[in-house]
Amino acid sequence: MATLPLSNAPTLRAAHRWKVLGVGVAANASFSAAATGIPTTAVWLRSGYHLDNGGLGLVLGALGLGVAVSELPWGVLTDRWGDRPVLLTGLFATAATLLAMSVLATPPAATLGFLVFAMCLLGLLGVSVNGSSGRAVMSWFAENERGLAMSIRQTAVPLGGGIGAALLPWLASTHGFTAVFGALAAMCAVSGAFAWRWLREPPVAAHRPAALLTDPANRSPLRRPCIWRMVTGIGVLCVPQFAVLTFATVFLHDAGGFGVTAISATMGAIQLGAMVMRVASGRLTDRHGNRRAYLRASTLVASASFVALAAATAFGVARAPVLLAAILVLAGVCVSAWHGVAYTELATLAGTAHAGTVLGMANTAVYVGFFLTPLAIAQVLSFGSWTTVWLVAGLSALFALPLFPRRARP
Numbered sequence: 001m002a003t004l005p006l007s008n009a010p011t012l013r014a015a016h017r018w019k020v021l022g023v024g025v026a027a028n029a030s031f032s033a034a035a036t037g038i039p040t041t042a043v044w045l046r047s048g049y050h051l052d053n054g055g056l057g058l059v060l061g062a063l064g065l066g067v068a069v070s071e072l073p074w075g076v077l078t079d080r081w082g083d084r085p086v087l088l089t090g091l092f093a094t095a096a097t098l099l100a101m102s103v104l105a106t107p108p109a110a111t112l113g114f115l116v117f118a119m120c121l122l123g124l125l126g127v128s129v130n131g132s133s134g135r136a137v138m139s140w141f142a143e144n145e146r147g148l149a150m151s152i153r154q155t156a157v158p159l160g161g162g163i164g165a166a167l168l169p170w171l172a173s174t175h176g177f178t179a180v181f182g183a184l185a186a187m188c189a190v191s192g193a194f195a196w197r198w199l200r201e202p203p204v205a206a207h208r209p210a211a212l213l214t215d216p217a218n219r220s221p222l223r224r225p226c227i228w229r230m231v232t233g234i235g236v237l238c239v240p241q242f243a244v245l246t247f248a249t250v251f252l253h254d255a256g257g258f259g260v261t262a263i264s265a266t267m268g269a270i271q272l273g274a275m276v277m278r279v280a281s282g283r284l285t286d287r288h289g290n291r292r293a294y295l296r297a298s299t300l301v302a303s304a305s306f307v308a309l310a311a312a313t314a315f316g317v318a319r320a321p322v323l324l325a326a327i328l329v330l331a332g333v334c335v336s337a338w339h340g341v342a343y344t345e346l347a348t349l350a351g352t353a354h355a356g357t358v359l360g361m362a363n364t365a366v367y368v369g370f371f372l373t374p375l376a377i378a379q380v381l382s383f384g385s386w387t388t389v390w391l392v393a394g395l396s397a398l399f400a401l402p403l404f405p406r407r408a409r410p
Contacts, residue, residue: 017140019198021149023191024133027087028156029163030191031094031126034184035063035370036157037164038119039246040267041180043253044172048107053250055112057378060246062116064370066123071367075131075360079353083136084199086356090128091192097122098185106177123367126188130363135355138347140202144286146348151282151340155275158336161245162271163187169249169264221350221358226405228361230349233403234342235365237299237335240306240393242373244270244332247389255313255386256324266325270332277337282344291345292405298338299401305331306394314387331390335397342404349405 038045039060046056078086097118104110105118133153141149171179221227252258252266285291309331312324343359350358380389 016198016200017149017202020136020140020200021152023087023195023199024137024153025156025159026191026194027091027129027133028153029160030091030184030187031129032157032160033164033168033187034094034098034122034126034160035067036161036245036271037168037184038063038180039374040161040165040249040263041168041172041177042247042249043263044169044177046250048172048177049110049112049115050107051112053378053381056250057246057374059112059115059119060374061371062119063123064242064367064372064374066120066125067127067367068123068364068371070124071127071130071364072357072360074128075356075358075363078128078132078135078356078360082201083132083139083356084195084201086128087132087136087195087199088192090125090132091188091195094122094126094128095185095188095192097125098181098188102178102181102185105181127363127367131356131359134343134347134359135352136199138352138355143348147286147291147341147344148279148282150344150347151278154282154340154343155278157339158271158274158278162268162275165264165267165271169260173260221354221361224350227346227350227358229403230342230346230405231358231361231365233295233400234346234362235369236403237302237338237342237397237400238366238369239373239396240302241332241335242370243377243389243393244328244335246370246374247377248328248332251386251389252325252328256321258321258325262321262325266329269325269329270336273329273333274336277333278340281337282340285341285344291341294341295338295345295404296401296406298334298341299397299404302331302335302338303394303397305334306390306397310387310390310394313385313390 042056042060045051045059046053049055049059051059074086074090101118101122105115110118134150137149137153138146167183168180171183248270249263249267252263258266281294285294309327312327343362346358346362347355377389380392
C-alpha cells in the first residue's frame with residue numbers, strides 16, 4: 001500500500017488527516033445506516049415478512065451474529081494488510097450484498113431462513129469498516145488528539161443510524177424493502193469511492209514510536225487480560241443501547257401508539273443526541289486526561305437512565321407520548337455517549353500497531369450483544385412487560401463497572 005512521501009511530512013499529515021477521518025466517518029455511517037437503521041423498520045419487517053416477535057428478534061440479531069463472527073478476523077487482517085485494502089473490500093462487497101438483497105430478500109418471496117442468512121452475510125462483510133477505519137484514525141492523529149478524532153469517527157454510528165431512522169421507515173412503509181436495501185447499497189458504494197480517493201497510509205515514520213508506548217514487549221492484545229476485561233466491559237455496556245436500537249420502534253408503536261413520523265423523529269433525536277455527546281466527551285477527556293473515570297461514570301448514568309425509563313413505563317407515562325419519547329431519548333443518548341472515549345482508551349492501551357486487532361476484539365463483544373439482545377427481549381416480553389425489559393437493560397449496565405480500568409495511580 002502506498003504511503004505519503006516523507007518530504008514535508010508534517011504539512012501533508014496535517015492537511016490529509018482530516019480527509020482520512022472523513023473517509024472513516026463515511027464508511028462507518030454507511031454500515032451503521034444498515035446495522036442500526038434496519039431495526040427502525042421493525043414494525044414493517046414484522047408485518048411485511050409476517051413475523052412474530054421471536055422471528056423479528058432472530059432477523060435483527062442475525063446481523064449482529066455475522067459481525068461477531070467476522071469482526072476479529074477483519075481486525076487482524078487490517079493490521080497485516082493495512083487499512084485501504086480491507087476497507088475497500090468491505091465497502092464494495094457490502095454494497096453488492098445489499099443490492100442482491102433488494103432483488104432476492106424482499107417480501108413475499110423471501111423466507112425467514114433466507115432473510116436471516118442475508119442479514120448475517122451483511123454483518124459478515126460490512127463490519128470490515130470498523131477496525132480498518134479505526135486503525136487509520138489512530139495512525140494519523142497524535143495522542144492528545146485521538147479522543148476527539150475517534151469520538152468524531154464514532155459519531156458515524158449515530159449519524160448513520162439517524163439517516164436510517166429518518167429515511168428507512170418511510171421507504172419501508174411507502175416503497176417496500178427493495179428501496180430500503182437499494183438505498184443502503186448506494187451509500188456503501190459512495191463511501192467506497194471516497195475511500196478509494198483519499199485513504200492512504202501516513203508518512204512512514206509518523207506513528208511507529210507510539211506503537212510501543214503502552215506495552216514495551218509489543219505483546220498481542222489477545223494475550224493481555226487487561227484488554228479482555230475492557231473489551232468485555234464495552235460489550236456489556238452496549239446491551240441497553242441495543243435494546244433501544246432494536247426494539248424501541250416496537251415499544252413506541254405498541255406501547256405508545258406512535259406512527260411512522262413520530263417513530264422516525266424519536267429515533268432520529270436519539271442518534272443526534274448521541275453524536276453531540278460523543279464529540280463533547282472526546283473533547284472533554286482529551287483536555288482532562290480522564291478517559292477511565294469518564295467510562296466508569298458513564299455506566300452509572302446509563303443504568304440510572306434506564307431505571308428511570310422502566311419506572312416511567314410502569315407508572316403509565318405511555319399515556320403522555322411526548323414525555324415518553326423524551327425519557328426514551330434521554331436513556332438512548334446516555335447509553336451511547338461513551339463509545340469514542342472507550343475505543344480510544346482501548347486502542348491506546350494496546351498500541352497503534354495492534355489497533356485493528358483490538359478494535360476487532362471490542363466490536364466482536366459489541367455485536368455478540370447485538371445478536372443476543374433482541375433475542376432476549378423477545379423472551380422477556382413473552383412472560384413480562386416493557387417495564388421489565390427496560391429494568392433488566394438498566395441493571396445489565398452495572399456489570400460493566402468493575403470491568404473498566406481505574407485511573408492509574410501516580
